[in-house]
Amino acid sequence: MDTITSEGEKHRQRAFKLTLDAYSSPTLEVGVSYANLMKNLQQILFVRNRSNSLFLRLLGGFLCIILLLGSLTIYSISVSKQNVRQEIVKYNTLMLENTRNSYEKHLDLIKRQMYLYFFSEEVQRLQNSPRYVNFPLIMREISAWVSNPYLFIDNIVFYLKHGELVQEKGTTTNADAMFNVFYKSREYPLDFWRQQFTEPYTYRVFPAATFTNVIFRDRPQTQGELIPIMIKNQENQDFYMIVFLNAVKMYEAFHQSTHNDFIIYDDLGQTLFKSEGQESFMSLHDLQKYGSSEFIESNKYHFVTTGAGTGFNYVYRIPVERIANQSRLNITLVVIMTAAIALSVVIAFLFAARINNPLKKVIESIRSMNDDAPFRSNIKEFNIISDEIHGNHLMRKQLSFMNHLKAIRNHEHDTINLDFADKPFVFVLFQIQYDQQEPSLQASLQRWVYYMKTYIDSMLKPVFPDSLTFQIERGQILSLVFTEQIKDLARLLEQMKYVFDHDRQHGIVTISISSVYSDSARLTAAYEEAQELVGERQLIDETQIVRSRTASQMAVGFSPDQEKELEANLREGNIPQLTVLMERLFAKWRSKEPTAAAMLRFAESMTGKIRNAVTPFQLDPVQLESILEKAGEKIRQCATIRELELLLLDWVKRTAEAVKEKKEEKHPVTSFVIDYINDHLSEDIYVDVLAEKLKMSSGYLSTYFKGKTGKSIVDYINETRIAKAASLLADNDMKIHDAAKAVGYQNLTSFNRMFKKYTGLTPSEYRKRTDE
Numbered sequence: 001m002d003t004i005t006s007e008g009e010k011h012r013q014r015a016f017k018l019t020l021d022a023y024s025s026p027t028l029e030v031g032v033s034y035a036n037l038m039k040n041l042q043q044i045l046f047v048r049n050r051s052n053s054l055f056l057r058l059l060g061g062f063l064c065i066i067l068l069l070g071s072l073t074i075y076s077i078s079v080s081k082q083n084v085r086q087e088i089v090k091y092n093t094l095m096l097e098n099t100r101n102s103y104e105k106h107l108d109l110i111k112r113q114m115y116l117y118f119f120s121e122e123v124q125r126l127q128n129s130p131r132y133v134n135f136p137l138i139m140r141e142i143s144a145w146v147s148n149p150y151l152f153i154d155n156i157v158f159y160l161k162h163g164e165l166v167q168e169k170g171t172t173t174n175a176d177a178m179f180n181v182f183y184k185s186r187e188y189p190l191d192f193w194r195q196q197f198t199e200p201y202t203y204r205v206f207p208a209a210t211f212t213n214v215i216f217r218d219r220p221q222t223q224g225e226l227i228p229i230m231i232k233n234q235e236n237q238d239f240y241m242i243v244f245l246n247a248v249k250m251y252e253a254f255h256q257s258t259h260n261d262f263i264i265y266d267d268l269g270q271t272l273f274k275s276e277g278q279e280s281f282m283s284l285h286d287l288q289k290y291g292s293s294e295f296i297e298s299n300k301y302h303f304v305t306t307g308a309g310t311g312f313n314y315v316y317r318i319p320v321e322r323i324a325n326q327s328r329l330n331i332t333l334v335v336i337m338t339a340a341i342a343l344s345v346v347i348a349f350l351f352a353a354r355i356n357n358p359l360k361k362v363i364e365s366i367r368s369m370n371d372d373a374p375f376r377s378n379i380k381e382f383n384i385i386s387d388e389i390h391g392n393h394l395m396r397k398q399l400s401f402m403n404h405l406k407a408i409r410n411h412e413h414d415t416i417n418l419d420f421a422d423k424p425f426v427f428v429l430f431q432i433q434y435d436q437q438e439p440s441l442q443a444s445l446q447r448w449v450y451y452m453k454t455y456i457d458s459m460l461k462p463v464f465p466d467s468l469t470f471q472i473e474r475g476q477i478l479s480l481v482f483t484e485q486i487k488d489l490a491r492l493l494e495q496m497k498y499v500f501d502h503d504r505q506h507g508i509v510t511i512s513i514s515s516v517y518s519d520s521a522r523l524t525a526a527y528e529e530a531q532e533l534v535g536e537r538q539l540i541d542e543t544q545i546v547r548s549r550t551a552s553q554m555a556v557g558f559s560p561d562q563e564k565e566l567e568a569n570l571r572e573g574n575i576p577q578l579t580v581l582m583e584r585l586f587a588k589w590r591s592k593e594p595t596a597a598a599m600l601r602f603a604e605s606m607t608g609k610i611r612n613a614v615t616p617f618q619l620d621p622v623q624l625e626s627i628l629e630k631a632g633e634k635i636r637q638c639a640t641i642r643e644l645e646l647l648l649l650d651w652v653k654r655t656a657e658a659v660k661e662k663k664e665e666k667h668p669v670t671s672f673v674i675d676y677i678n679d680h681l682s683e684d685i686y687v688d689v690l691a692e693k694l695k696m697s698s699g700y701l702s703t704y705f706k707g708k709t710g711k712s713i714v715d716y717i718n719e720t721r722i723a724k725a726a727s728l729l730a731d732n733d734m735k736i737h738d739a740a741k742a743v744g745y746q747n748l749t750s751f752n753r754m755f756k757k758y759t760g761l762t763p764s765e766y767r768k769r770t771d772e
Helices: 002-022 034-051 054-118 121-128 132-147 175-182 190-198 247-254 284-288 320-327 331-367 380-405 439-463 486-502 520-534 560-572 575-592 596-617 621-627 631-636 641-663 668-679 687-693 698-709 713-729 736-742 748-759 763-771
Strands: 153-160 165-167 172-174 203-205 209-213 221-233 236-246 262-265 271-274 294-297 300-306 313-319 426-434 468-473 476-481 507-513 544-546
Touching: 054 153, 054 203, 054 221, 054 236, 054 247, 054 300, 054 313, 054 331, 121 132, 121 153, 121 236, 132 153, 132 165, 132 172, 153 175, 153 221, 165 175, 172 175, 175 190, 190 236, 221 247, 221 271, 236 247, 284 313, 313 320, 426 439, 426 486, 426 520, 439 468, 439 476, 439 486, 439 507, 486 507, 486 544, 507 520, 560 575, 560 596, 560 641, 575 641, 596 621, 596 631, 596 641, 621 641, 631 641, 668 687, 668 698, 668 713, 687 698, 687 713, 698 713, 713 736, 713 748, 713 763, 736 748, 736 763, 748 763
Parallel strands: 507 544
Antiparallel strands: 153 165, 153 236, 165 172, 203 221, 209 221, 221 236, 262 271, 262 313, 294 300, 300 313, 426 476, 426 507, 468 476
């Protein structure tokens, strides 16, 4: 206060001197009285004191900020109004150029890749000497091209003039079936494709058209809007390749815009592709009359660009009013801004008036605060601030301690003093595995953890007064105990264990005790040791105290043979064998007491094995998800090995039942194929022959059979042959070569390779194991 008074006295003396100087002018009348002099001096001091007022300074500061923000807002709006239209036009131009570049690059990529494929050895062999034995290889190669989602290839078709032979991704057929049934189009009838043999070009991109599969005339299936690309050999006009590109997928991938109004003209002026549901475009000839890359016509802004490689013209349109609406200054915004400024002035005045006096009291009160307890005042707002500051101070202390534990570097002023050299300490970590995970019980579980922390603290404090206990994670409580008498601490923890066991309906507690450390620099190492020891707990329904790690970790999992046995029994729906396998495994693990972490990792891997095993059967996704619903949560809730065993056994049983039900579905087509294969196992079996007997295409038959059985016809033939061969090899009198011929393998090397693929053993190894 003395300092403030002396400063005020200096200001008054300085002002008094200035006033005397002003009144000392030679022109001043001698009759000026001392009273007038003091009156003027008081006015000067009043203005100066008022200008130093916190209220006026706050109000002036708020008004300056409001004025500055208002000016900047008005300036920004005026500038953006001038530039927004140019930016919108620039954006649409760049967007169309990106679309053009994407189309040009993709068409160039397709052209180069398809030329290489067209002149490959396999395709040329098909052209020169078409044989049925080569058709599956061509179909596989076509399927590989089609399966690449980034090429947007719907199909690749080879058309041989001689015999009207057509080869595509799913079948080998004739031109009439291909272009009048599988890929029928009004724009591209069969005569069009025949006419292309006489055209002199070697590469051409045709306009997009809709193709339909009419194999079921009452239920035609749309193949989509496709762009045909024709590739021919100038030296052989009787054979060409057609690449069908999915026009819609290319458009969705290459043209990212909110307005769907886009068209591509080819170099001949034909419409190569046009987005759906839009008004008609002007012709390319009329478009070129404008001679500009952007112009307005019929109330629409047109953006035009031409591809350098193809010569195609890409056109994008948006309504003129859309650009105008985006660039027009909204009058309502100006009104709102004016009202906001006026309201801000009023609020600034009220806020400055309300904060002036209480702020002085708050500052003085904060100066008198101490660290032990929050300062109390008759000002409600300050009590709130005081409590928050005190709470933040305690929280910062705890956070600093946590950062020190986990070796996280923080600011020096946030670091609390943790130096307790030559003072031995241990960490006791309490980890809780909740028994219930329902959201409705979370609040009660958190209260239980809080009561547990309070109980732990009350047990440790009387024996170890310097101990600290706090919750570090949702399910972890950590105690820092300064002692080197581990036996005393162990006896105390045994008492706690008795109490925790009575609360097992809420969760299972695992207690880990670190080694004794004597330096605060080893705090992080002690904490990490406690965390590692918690991982050594076992799956038992009681509180565990872990003081040391096991000598060796037991590996928990399937052996390669057991994994094959699991997969085979799941696919066969063999519940008894699955039950025996799981019970045998868990009986072995139960006797060796593996850690909970190892058992839970094994259980989590089981969900992936179950999904992989049933993938070929195309089970209903909803049914499979209902079996494995909340798998991770259910695994973590298992308190004992027996609970985990029952959970996994339930999953494999329900999955096997679902697979068995799927396999027992009877279908005439699949029954005919299976019977035919079994009756002609020693002969060559072709899918085309089966398809011909059933009066359907080989591609459709393969798809239908795999959808019903979960495996392809070729895989089923190989599995059946190997299963039959395995039964024949049980007879020691039959030679391996004779067994191979009996199931249709004329080449012993192929038989050996296929036998090992499906059984994991060569025929000789299999026979030897059977004898043993």
